[in-house]
Amino acid sequence: MGRMVDGVWHSEEVMEMDQRGAWVRPETRFRNRLNSDGFAAEAGRYHLYVALNCPWAHRTIIYRKLKGLEDVVSLSFVLPRRTEEGWVFDPDDEAYRDPLSGKRALHEVYSQADPDFSGRVTVPVLWDRQRGTIVNNESAEIIRMLDSAFAGIADETPELCPEALRPEIDAINERTYATINNGVYRAGFARSQTAYDEAFAEVFATLDWLEARLSERRYLLGDQATEADWRLFPTLVRFDVAYHGAFKCNLRRLIDYPNLWPYTRDLYQTPGISETVDLETYKRGYYSPSLQRNPSGIVPLGPVIDFSFPHDRG
Numbered sequence: 042m043g044r045m046v047d048g049v050w051h052s053e054e055v056m057e058m059d060q061r062g063a064w065v066r067p068e069t070r071f072r073n074r075l076n077s078d079g080f081a082a083e084a085g086r087y088h089l090y091v092a093l094n095c096p097w098a099h100r101t102i103i104y105r106k107l108k109g110l111e112d113v114v115s116l117s118f119v120l121p122r123r124t125e126e127g128w129v130f131d132p133d134d135e136a137y138r139d140p141l142s143g144k145r146a147l148h149e150v151y152s153q154a155d156p157d158f159s160g161r162v163t164v165p166v167l168w169d170r171q172r173g174t175i176v177n178n179e180s181a182e183i184i185r186m187l188d189s190a191f192a193g194i195a196d197e198t199p200e201l202c203p204e205a206l207r208p209e210i211d212a213i214n215e216r217t218y219a220t221i222n223n224g225v226y227r228a229g230f231a232r233s234q235t236a237y238d239e240a241f242a243e244v245f246a247t248l249d250w251l252e253a254r255l256s257e258r259r260y261l262l263g264d265q266a267t268e269a270d271w272r273l274f275p276t277l278v279r280f281d282v283a284y285h286g287a288f289k290c291n292l293r294r295l296i297d298y299p300n301l302w303p304y305t306r307d308l309y310q311t312p313g314i315s316e317t318v319d320l321e322t323y324k325r326g327y328y329s330p331s332l333q334r335n336p337s338g339i340v341p342l343g344p345v346i347d348f349s350f351p352h353d354r355g
């Protein structure tokens with residue numbers, strides 16, 4: 042995975058590791074807010090760059106659906122496999138073209154936003170057409186903004202992080218981020234047995250905790266799905282096709298959990314959500330050729346998983 046240094050793309054693979062061989066996720070750089078910092082929420086002004094296989098980008102795709110923002114915030118995809126240039130577009134394929142300025146690679150979007158940018162070139166990116174810059178590239182912050190910033194512009198929809206539930210949502214997110222969303226990456230990218238063992242134990246301890254919680258409630262906070270559920274879903278829906286094998290998170294499969302498995306199907310069957318899921322693309326992405334993790338680049342043919350099977354949790 043390459044990176045930018047002073048506005049120039051460098052393709053050498055650099056992984057941020059600590060002395061124990063544990064992977065450390067780098068900080069995100071663009072952190073502006075809609076409706077402040079001069080980024081007024083307006084229909085047609087903002088654009089999301091995403092990758093279909095990226096779980097962090099998946100959150101923003103889900104929010105654009107659930108919050109009725111499809112005619113308000115535009116969206117486009119980079120190709121699901123990174124190249125020497127990192128995330129790239131395909132000018133010859135309408136599905137993967139940069140619709141704003143015909144760029145070839147996402148790093149050009151970053152250098153337009155900041156000609157001196159140093160750091161990783163990640164998706165998702167929330168882009169401002171008017172100022173020609175990146176508003177924010179941190180998914181957790183983008184989805185909070187999409188939840189409320191376009192009130193009065195888009196059709197009214199339920200708030201996914203209502204003020205009254207926020208402390209509880211934040212507390213759940215803190216655990217699921219560290220041990221599940223990022224936990225599977227810490228297991229998959231570990232370069233020492235100790236670092237892998239630690240991440241692995243945390244993944245499955247939290248899955249057990251969630252399993253118990255979901256035996257008493259339909260969703261993590263009760264009868265309504267909230268931000269806490271939608272942040273968890275992209276990781277769960279990838280679990281058996283990607284993390285179980287490619288990231289060695291193989292103590293149990295999602296389908297082995299009596300509550301987590303129907304819960305994930307329940308979220309999947311929420312109107313609009315199944316269209317955001319593409320298991321074959323996840324497999325091709327996570328099993329891309331990688332010197333460290335998958336030198337042959339062979340993509341497994343299984344497993345077969347049916348998320349449309351009735352969930353009986355209604």
Ligand SMILES: N[C@@H](CCC(=O)N[C@@H](CS)C(=O)NCC(=O)O)C(=O)O
Pocket residue numbers: 042043069094095096097098161162163164165178179180181
């Ligand atoms: N903190 C970011 C993380 C996003 C992220 O790591 N995206 C991955 C794809 S799943 C990426 O673009 N990685 C490229 C890289 O790290 O070089 C967020 O949640 O938005």
